[in-house]
Amino acid sequence: MTTLADTIVSVRVPSSIIKELRILAEKNHYMDISEEVRSIARDNWLKSQNPVLHELKILKNEITRNVKSKKQENLIDEIHKVKAEIAEMIEGKMKNETKLKRSKSKEDNFIEEIE
Numbered sequence: 001m002t003t004l005a006d007t008i009v010s011v012r013v014p015s016s017i018i019k020e021l022r023i024l025a026e027k028n029h030y031m032d033i034s035e036e037v038r039s040i041a042r043d044n045w046l047k048s049q050n051p052v053l054h055e056l057k058i059l060k061n062e063i064t065r066n067v068k069s070k071k072q073e074n075l076i077d078e079i080h081k082v083k084a085e086i087a088e089m090i091e092g093k094m095k096n097e098t099k100l101k102r103s104k105s106k107e108d109n110f111i112e113e114i115e
Contacts, residue, residue, distance in 0.1 A: 021033045
């Protein structure tokens, strides 16, 4: 299998492609456009050299994304459960406070009647 050599290449590219490369570089957390171009070249080189390995890499990335999204869904479900528990606690506390106010007002009325 051949490897990529360290060579500097100069290419004229339309500004619209440069804009897209900047967006991709930022999305993929690259420092600049040249890293994004190297990544694209590496991916295409791998695809042409070993199509099976390239497909496996794509599948691995898809599985990783799905696992992350499932973790996020589980986290969101847990947050909703905690939110519901808090709402129940607050509702229960408010009911208890209402009962206390009622019992205090009954005690006050009873004391007033006695006096």
